[in-house]
Amino acid sequence: MTSSISQRNLALLLQELDIPDSAYERADQRYQNLGDFFASARAACSKHSPHIFPQGSFRLGTVIRPLGNDEYDLDVGCRLREGVTEATHSQQDLKRVVGRDLQTYRNDRQIEAPLEEKHRCWRLAYQDELAFHMDVVPSIPGNALHRQVLQERMRNNGIDPTVAANVAQHAGSITDNRSLDYRELNATWKLSNSEGFALWFESRMRQAQALLERTAAMAGTTVDRLPSRRWNSPLQAAIRILKRHRDVMYQKNPDAKPISVIITTLAGQAYQGENDLETTLAGVLDRMGGFVRPATPRVPNPVNPVEDFADKWADPSYAHLALERNFHAWLAQAKADFASLRNANAVPLLERALAHFKVSVGQDRLEKAIGAGTPASAPTPATIEPTTRPWTGP
DSSP states (O other), rough: OOOOHHHHHHHHHHHHHHHHHHHHHHHHHHHHHHHHHSSSOGGGGGGOEEEEEEEHHHHTOOOOOOOOTTOEEEEEEOOOOOOOOTTTTOOHHHHHHHHHHHHHHHHHHTTOOOEESSSOOOEEEOSSSSSEEEEEEEEEOOOOHHHHHHHHHHTTTOOOOHHHHHTTTTTTEEOTTTTTTTTOOSSSOOOOOOHHHHHHHHHHHHHHHHHHHHHHHHHHOOOOOOOOOOOOHHHHHHHHHHHHHHHTTTTOGGGGGOHHHHHHHHHHOOOOOOOOOHHHHHHHHHHHGGSSOOSSSSSSETTTEEETGGGGOOOOGGGOOOHHHHHHHHHHHHHHHHHHHTTSHHHHHHHHHHHHHOOOOHHHHHHHSSSSSSOOOOOOOOOOOOOOOOOOOO
16 A cells, blocks of 8 residues: 555656656657658658657657656658668668758758757757657668567567557668768668557556456456556556656766666566556565576567667676666666655655655645645646558558
């Protein structure tokens, strides 16, 4: 049984971390606008059946307010589904094709910041009232052999065969200008499956839904099913809190902080279907360190288990950042700071506990959180819903 004080404290924290509806709406507008452009005659890619889709924290429902001068980061996939293969285009060819269209899009939309090339994506930076950049990742569908290999890897790693088969269908090949054969025609492109990862993450969230349905059935009632993108699940909320704690702890040394995909993966694996935030956060923090493997891959990608999300931990070029040591240091500190937050039963204690998340609220709200009464409820964030537009088809 969770305490009302702890529930109110966590609700107060989430209210400060959740992004405004306007940010979700702006993100939705921007990726849909980009999709409309790629489907239009202005885009050379339109003849290749482009599929524009959100990735990352906006897709997973784990986005939080940026800290300090950081920007909102909207990750977008641009998959060309027809007429482009590893036999017809090099990685460089694909990236240039998408880049040229993005340059046209930038000119048409009068975006002042220049198009910036990253290792795997193109970055569009919007200079307006909301600090925002869009990272567009070019890709092509994975071939049948790739999908079969990924499916077998997931099944061998303990993922439900039905989930594995569904997830593998979303695999793709992406560009990376660090590849030795980046400019050559070959079949050695890096596999990626952001949509598959999102489906795996949703399968972890469904544990809470299944628990609610079993409990309701025992009581002779029913629970309506909601699309997973509409959930404001305890797992999503816990990850948002953990990411903010990480950002604050490493604000002065961001290169050394645990990356979000490691936190999300380990939290997803550690989640056991708890249906409230307090027990979810406590359980995830207690168990997630146990999912770090002693040998490589240290933190396997659940939808491609040979890929190691923690590959930089043992990379000599990153040794100065002490990434593994910093992960464990962050986890230990997160446990301590969560305990302080859940036990803060007086205004000064709550104020100090919230400071670990760079959250400062007025005296009246602190007193309300500490005072008796009905626990405050965190607002349900808006989410980016799938659309029926042609360019977002499966």
